[in-house]
Structure formats: C-alpha cells, structure tokens
Amino acid sequence: xxxxxxxxxxxxxxxxxxxxxLVSLLGIFLxxxxxxxxxxxxxxxxxxRNERTVILRARWSDIVSGKVAPEEWCLDSLDAEIVxxxxxxxxxxxxxxxxxxxLECLRKSGLLDMLIYxxxxxxxxxQRAALLxxxxxxxxxxxxxxxxxxxxxxxxxxxxxVRALGRTGIPEAAxxxxxxxxxxxxxxxxxxxxxxxANCCRNNPRILISYLDQSQGPARELLARVLAEVASAELxxxxxxxxxxxxxxxxxxxxxxxxxxxxPYTPPALHSLxxxxxxxxxxxxxxxxxxxxxxxxxEILLRSLCDANRHVRQRxxxxxxxxxxxxxxxxxxxxATKDNYALQAFISELERSGAIERIISGLSGSGxxxxxxxxxxxxxxxxxxxxxxxxxxASAAGH
Numbered sequence: 001x002x003x004x005x006x007x008x009x010x011x012x013x014x015x016x017x018x019x020x021x022l023v024s025l026l027g028i029f030l031x032x033x034x035x036x037x038x039x040x041x042x043x044x045x046x047x048x049r050n051e052r053t054v055i056l057r058a059r060w061s062d063i064v065s066g067k068v069a070p071e072e073w074c075l076d077s078l079d080a081e082i083v084x085x086x087x088x089x090x091x092x093x094x095x096x097x098x099x100x101x102x103l104e105c106l107r108k109s110g111l112l113d114m115l116i117y118x119x120x121x122x123x124x125x126x127q128r129a130a131l132l133x134x135x136x137x138x139x140x141x142x143x144x145x146x147x148x149x150x151x152x153x154x155x156x157x158x159x160x161x162v163r164a165l166g167r168t169g170i171p172e173a174a175x176x177x178x179x180x181x182x183x184x185x186x187x188x189x190x191x192x193x194x195x196x197x198a199n200c201c202r203n204n205p206r207i208l209i210s211y212l213d214q215s216q217g218p219a220r221e222l223l224a225r226v227l228a229e230v231a232s233a234e235l236x237x238x239x240x241x242x243x244x245x246x247x248x249x250x251x252x253x254x255x256x257x258x259x260x261x262x263x264p265y266t267p268p269a270l271h272s273l274x275x276x277x278x279x280x281x282x283x284x285x286x287x288x289x290x291x292x293x294x295x296x297x298x299e300i301l302l303r304s305l306c307d308a309n310r311h312v313r314q315r316x317x318x319x320x321x322x323x324x325x326x327x328x329x330x331x332x333x334x335x336a337t338k339d340n341y342a343l344q345a346f347i348s349e350l351e352r353s354g355a356i357e358r359i360i361s362g363l364s365g366s367g368x369x370x371x372x373x374x375x376x377x378x379x380x381x382x383x384x385x386x387x388x389x390x391x392x393x394a395s396a397a398g399h
Contacts, residue, residue, distance in 0.1 A: 053082050060086070064101060070109040084111045088136045103139055112137060116145045128160040135164025140172060147176035150186060158188050166196025171207055174200035178211045181219050190222060197226045205230040209238050224253035231257035243269050251276065252284040259288030267296045274300050279309040286312055290319030298326065302333055305342040313345040321349035 056079065062068040063083065073079040091102050106112045115137065118130035131149055134142040146168075149161035165173040174197050180186035181193065201207050208227045215223055224242065231239065239261070242254035255273045258266050270292075273285035286304045289297045297319075304316035320330050327350075334346045350356040 049078060049082065052078055056082055056086070064105045066105070066108065074109045074111070080109075080111065083109070084133075087111065088133060091138055092136055099138065103137070106137060106139065107141075112139055112141060116142065119145045120148065128157060131157070131160050131164045132167075135167035138168050138170065140170060142168065143170070143173050143176070146173070150176055150180055150188075155187070158186070159192055162186075162188050162192045162196050166192075166199040169199055169202075171200055171204040174207060178207070178223075181222065182211055182215050184219065194222060194226050194229075197223075198229045201226070202230045205232060205235060206238075209235070212242070221247060221249040221253075224250040228253040228256035231260050233261040233263060235261075236263070240265060240269055243273055248276070248278040248281055252278070252281045255281060255284035255288050258285075259291040262292050262294065266292055267294050267300070270297075271300050274304050279307075279312060282307060282309065282312050283315060286315045286319065290315065290322070295326070298323065298330065298333075302330070302337070305334060305345060306337055306339045310341075310345075313341060314349070317342075317345040317349035318352075320346060321353045 056063065056073065059068055063073065073083055087102060087106055091099065091106070094102055103112075115130050115134050119127060119134050119142075121127075122130055127149075131146060134146055143165070146161050146165050149157055149164075152158050152161070162177060165177060177186065177193060177197055186193070197208075205227060208223055208230075212220060212223050212227065224245075224247075227242075235257070239254055239257050242250055243258065245251050245254065251273060255270060258269055258273075267289075270285045270289050274282050274289070276282055276285070282304065286301065289301055289304075301316045301320050304312055305320065307313050307316065320334075321327070323330060331346070331350075334343055337343075347356065
C-alpha cells in the first residue's frame with residue numbers, strides 16, 4: 001500500500017487525483033461495510049430478543065409469582081430489559097388487585113432500584129427515560145427520586161418529572177408539585193402541572209383544600225381549576241367557601257365543582273354565582289346548573305336566559321331545552337319574559353335537541369284564537385328570526 005502511494009506521489013497532479021479517488025473509494029467501501037455489519041448485528045440482536053421474549057412470556061406467571069428466582073434472568077442484561085419492559089406495561093394496565101404482586105416482583109428483582117439509580121445519576125435523555133419509567137412503576141419509593149428532578153436546571157427534565165409524577169396516580173406524588181407551586185419555585189408549563197395534580201388527586205381531592213388556603217394569586221387560581229376537575233360531594237362546605245372567594249377565577253372554578261354535587265346547598269350557591277358581575281362566573285354557574293337534577297334551577301335558568309352575555313344565554317337555553325317534562329310550561333315562561341334574545345336562544349336549543357316539533361305538534365290541535373295557537377305563532381316567528389340571524393351571519397362571514 002505504501003509503494004502505491006509513493007508511486008502516486010511521484011506522478012504529480014495526476015497522481016493526486018488518483019489518490020483522491022482511491023481514498024474516496026476506500027471510504028465508500030468502509031461505509032458500506034459498516035452498514036452491512038450493523039444490519040447483520042441488529043438482525044441478530046432482534047432475533048435473539050424475540051427468542052428470549054417467547055421463552056420469558058411462557059414462564060411469565062412463574063416470574064411474577066417468584067417461582068422463577070430473579071437471579072435466573074435479572075443478571076442477563078437482555079432478559080432484564082425484556083422483563084422490565086413487560087412489567088411496566090402490565091403495571092400501567094393493572095387493577096388494584098394485581099398491582100401489589102407486580103410491584104413486589106419489580107422490587108425483589110432490583111429493577112426498581114436500578115431505575116432510581118439511573119434517575120439520580122444519568123444525564124440528558126437517559127435520565128429523562130429513567131424518570132418516565134419510574135413514573136410508570138406507580139411505586140411510592142419512586143417519589144423522592146422524582147421530586148429531586150423538579151429542581152433541575154433543565155426545563156425538559158422538569159417537565160418530564162411533572163409528567164412522571166402524574167403518571168403514578170398516587171396522592172403523595174402531588175405533594176412535591178404542590179409544595180413548589182405554593183412557594184413559587186416550580187417553573188413548568190401550567191397545563192402539565194394541572195394534568196399531573198388532577199391525576200394524582202382524583203381519588204383524594206381534599207389534599208388540594210389545604211394548599212388552596214396557603215396559596216395566593218395565579219397559584220390559587222391554578223389549584224382551584226384542578227379542584228374543579230376532581231371535586232366530589234364529599235368536599236361540602238369547602239366549596240361554599242370557595243364560591244365566596246375574592247378571585248373571580250376561583251369562584252368560577254367553585255361553580256364548576258358544585259356541578260358535581262347534588263346537595264341542598266348546591267342550588268342556592270349556584271344562584272348567587274349566576275348573578276355574579278363577571279360573565280365567565282355566570283357561565284360556569286349556568287353550566288353547573290344544567291348538570292344537577294333539581295327543579296328549583298328552572299327559575300335561575302330563566303333569569304340567566306335573559307342575561308346580557310350571549311354565551312350565558314345559550315347555555316341557559318341548552319339546560320332548559322333538556323328538561324323534557326316541563327318544556328311547555330318553560331316555553332310559556334320564556335315568552336312571558338318578553339325578551340326576544342331569550343326566546344331566540346331557547347328556540348335555537350329546542351331545534352338542536354329535536355324537541356321543537358313535539359311541542360308544535362302538541363299545540364296543533366288548538367283553535368285559531370286560543371292561547372296555544374298564539375303560542376304556536378310566537379314559536380314560528382322566533383324560528384324565522386333565528387333563521388334570518390343565521391343567514392345574516394353567514395352572509396357577513398362570506399364578505
């Protein structure tokens with residue numbers, strides 16, 4: 001090879017060109033050889049992995065129960081990787097009855113300790129992969145290692161930790177996030193924090209109450225929005241306290257939370273929120289009224305049907321249009337308000353729900369000058385008004 005290059009060097013410029021060509025060909029051959037070797041190696045690896053997966057799957061029940069000692073598979077890196085992957089998949093889909101057995105297998109095999117070690121010591125994407133895997137374990141031992149990642153300088157790592165804590169679904173996993181939110185030390189997207197806290201506190205929303213008492217400003221609003229998603233009737237008086245909060249966003253969240261309760265105090269609380277100065281508070285209250293089963297809400301909804309805000313009127317009309325047994329009486333009450341906007345909103349919702357034809361057919365047997373006939377004329381007039389409004393809006397959009 002050395003003599004070839006010396007010969008090329010002696011041949012001047014032509015030799016330099018030939019040398020460049022030879023070097024390029026050598027590089028191409030080396031690259032092709034590397035690609036072929038890599039494909040052969042990966043095919044061999046996946047074939048071996050598939051073979052080991054079939055063998056381990058056949059013995060899966062014995063592996064989980066402990067009949068197959070962990071030493072038989074956890075000391076082999078490929079087997080440990082396969083079993084760990086299957087365990088995490090099963091844990092995510094497991095029920096409360098099957099989860100303890102899977103977690104016990106994860107602990108005894110040392111896989112949980114290995115993930116905790118990687119989450120604490122690894123860097124970059126390896127650390128984030130370990131953190132996500134820890135969240136999938138749903139193990140309480142993973143919480144301290146995950147909580148330490150909330151103070152990371154990397155924004156990607158902090159977001160990963162917030163999501164991993166949420167995936168555990170354990171109430172205790174929400175505490176590190178809540179502590180930092182109240183103290184103003186957690187820099188992470190609000191949506192990620194909200195989803196994680198809601199997932200952890202879904203079965204124990206009372207945890208949020210104590211943190212709400214300690215929070216102020218945006219943090220209080222965030223926690224109130226989470227509470228609105230997971231609230232239950234067990235919270236009771238705490239929701240009434242939030243309904244009288246000084247922050248409009250907190251009152252709106254309290255209105256949403258009250259929609260998941262159906263107690264004697266629910267309609268009066270929603271009534272006070274339905275006349276709030278802020279339109280979005282009134283809107284949340286009307287939506288919540290549509291979710292509860294209580295005939296006392298009709299009077300409140302009729303008042304909201306005459307609201308100055310279009311969205312509030314629409315939601316009030318939606319709730320009233322689905323109170324099937326009282327529709328004819330409600331229609332008469334809406335006409336009695338002499339509010340054209342209220343009547344149009346109610347007729348529009350009757351059209352959407354399909355109840356309008358039943359009401360008209362129920363009135364069709366009346367005489368020309370009777371009250372039902374007059375009511376029928378009002379309905380037809382309102383329907384034409386709604387159609388004209390729709391055409392006007394479509395024309396404006398076209399221009």
